[in-house]
Amino acid sequence: MAPRNQTDALRGSLDLLVLKTLSLAPMHGWGISQRIQQISEGVLEVNQGSLYPALQRLEKEGLIRSDWGKTENNRRACYYDLTPAGRRALGTEVDSWRRFAAAMEVILHTP
Secondary structure, three states: OOOOOHHHHHOOOHHHHHHHHHHHOOEEHHHHHHHHHHHOOOOOOOOHHHHHHHHHHHHHOOOEEEEEEEOOOOOEEEEEEEOHHHHHHHHHHHHHHHHHHHHHHHHHOOO
């Protein structure tokens, strides 16, 4: 069995990664992808083709909101921030992920 690439691993966890990243500070899309890569020490890379549809979906669901602002380089960019519903969803998703990860650990440690 060939090892799965990180794209397969990210599928299903992207929303959680975005919500967690935005819980740290409002950011533009490029900043979100860079922060995920930085925090994961380069293990996780989010491509723009996956990130922007996720941002649009999360905004449509009312979990994040967007507003135009200026970057550090004085460029215009769309910044994203969590809504109160997004903060609640983040808590629920973190709990769900932790239950999933604990169950996987039990299964992986079964002889």
